[in-house]
Amino acid sequence: MKHAARLLTLGFSLALGTAAAQSPVEVQLWTWYLSPKFDNYIKDTISAFEKANPGITVKWFDKQDSMVQDFLSSVNMGSAPDVVNLNIDETSKAAQNGFLRNVDALTPAATLKSTFYPQTLANFTIGGKVYAYPWYGSLNEGVLLYNPDLLSKAGVKPPRDMNELLNMVKTVKDKTGAYAWVPALKDPGGASFLGYFFSDGLPIYDASGKAAFNSPAHVALLQKYIDLFKAGYFPEDALRKEAFQLATELYPQNKVAMIVGGPQALNRIKDTNPSLYAKTVVTSAPLGKAKVQTGTSMGMVIPAASKHPAEAAKLAAFFTNNANQMAFAKIVPIVPTTAAAQNDPYFKKASSDPIAKATSLVGASGRYINPGFKAPGNSDDLYKNFSDNIEAALLGKKTAQAALNDSVAYWNANMKK
Numbered sequence: 001m002k003h004a005a006r007l008l009t010l011g012f013s014l015a016l017g018t019a020a021a022q023s024p025v026e027v028q029l030w031t032w033y034l035s036p037k038f039d040n041y042i043k044d045t046i047s048a049f050e051k052a053n054p055g056i057t058v059k060w061f062d063k064q065d066s067m068v069q070d071f072l073s074s075v076n077m078g079s080a081p082d083v084v085n086l087n088i089d090e091t092s093k094a095a096q097n098g099f100l101r102n103v104d105a106l107t108p109a110a111t112l113k114s115t116f117y118p119q120t121l122a123n124f125t126i127g128g129k130v131y132a133y134p135w136y137g138s139l140n141e142g143v144l145l146y147n148p149d150l151l152s153k154a155g156v157k158p159p160r161d162m163n164e165l166l167n168m169v170k171t172v173k174d175k176t177g178a179y180a181w182v183p184a185l186k187d188p189g190g191a192s193f194l195g196y197f198f199s200d201g202l203p204i205y206d207a208s209g210k211a212a213f214n215s216p217a218h219v220a221l222l223q224k225y226i227d228l229f230k231a232g233y234f235p236e237d238a239l240r241k242e243a244f245q246l247a248t249e250l251y252p253q254n255k256v257a258m259i260v261g262g263p264q265a266l267n268r269i270k271d272t273n274p275s276l277y278a279k280t281v282v283t284s285a286p287l288g289k290a291k292v293q294t295g296t297s298m299g300m301v302i303p304a305a306s307k308h309p310a311e312a313a314k315l316a317a318f319f320t321n322n323a324n325q326m327a328f329a330k331i332v333p334i335v336p337t338t339a340a341a342q343n344d345p346y347f348k349k350a351s352s353d354p355i356a357k358a359t360s361l362v363g364a365s366g367r368y369i370n371p372g373f374k375a376p377g378n379s380d381d382l383y384k385n386f387s388d389n390i391e392a393a394l395l396g397k398k399t400a401q402a403a404l405n406d407s408v409a410y411w412n413a414n415m416k417k
Contacts, residue, residue: 028081035062080305082312102129106313132299134337139295142262199288211411214404263358293368
């Protein structure tokens with residue numbers, strides 16, 4: 001009887017073990033500012049994942065203002081979620097603080113490299129390790145849109161790069177009376193002219209992290225803009241208004257020939273001058289010598305405290321695969337970070353509608369996503385100082401060299417990491 005009892009107990013234990021093995025593993029997913037607008041997409045993607053992975057269930061929470069603080073609190077309390085949607089900067093901070101698993105230890109590096117654009121992986125690489133599955137992105141430069149009548153009158157072709165654009169500024173204005181384009185000369189709340197340095201391959205910081213945008217090459221590029229501004233080839237209002245706003249005001253009046261920016265510019269033109277909108281031509285944005293667009297992307301990270309890292313990695317890889325990023329792109333004009341997106345038929349559809357064409361061009365340009373340089377901790381203060389110095393140079397109150405020297409000195413004396 002004792003032998004039979006032992007066998008019964010053993011059988012019962014094995015049954016419990018089998019039941020436990022078959023119990024679904026629950027992974028917790030946190031997204032950032034996606035609910036309620038994209039509830040259907042997130043829920044549908046989760047359902048598809050659970051169907052493909054019957055041993056895993058997903059519990060979803062959308063965080064908003066409190067995302068970063070909630071994440072840090074969860075780590076400190078030992079209750080971290082399994083997959084978290086963070087941007088590039090927050091991923092870098094979390095990785096450096098030891099809060100994240102490197103995902104190239106969970107998914108083969110070869111798989112990551114074959115799935116995502118090299119630059120989008122590089123954006124989430126810290127210390128030689130990849131800490132996120134790149135997700136949806138956006139671009140700053142976007143596309144070039146132009147008035148074909150004005151370019152024809154000026155006798156120029158659409159610029160293929162920023163050097164060509166700068167070189168045709170005089171010709172367009174002299175022959176048509178319209179400004180060629182409105183550059184972002186001054187913006188106290190943003191990086192403004194620093195973006196032109198970065199796009200030309202000029203460093204913002206040196207190897208030690210100090211501001212270093214006052215080299216002879218930086219001065220020479222700034223001087224080009226100063227000379228054109230002083231000669232009346234850029235509108236004076238470029239020192240008083242945000243460049244995108246000013247460009248979208250002047251373009252419908254045939255006072256600006258080209259706009260470099262996102263597809264949203266076309267929405268304004270369509271409303272204010274439908275006939276000009278209909279003839280507007282859209283093509284790839286002219287880039288600087290570095291051949292990059294500035295932009296950013298979200299990523300999906302796996303906290304070091306996740307109790308189910310293997311299952312979490314499956315979920316993050318599923319959400320960020322090409323099929324699911326393309327499905328998202330058809331709902332909202334995100335820029336997929338997957339290499340296969342550039343060849344997707346959705347982005348190759350021929351259309352005479354400028355907005356549709358611009359959206360396609362931007363959507364297929366994920367390889368350019370690059371945040372450029374890391375914003376300093378007290379960026380508002382430092383950007384204002386930089387912007388004020390650029391204005392002083394444009395107005396002839398300082399030389400280009402003095403303006404950049406003064407700003408670099410201020411940054412290095414006041415910059416917070």
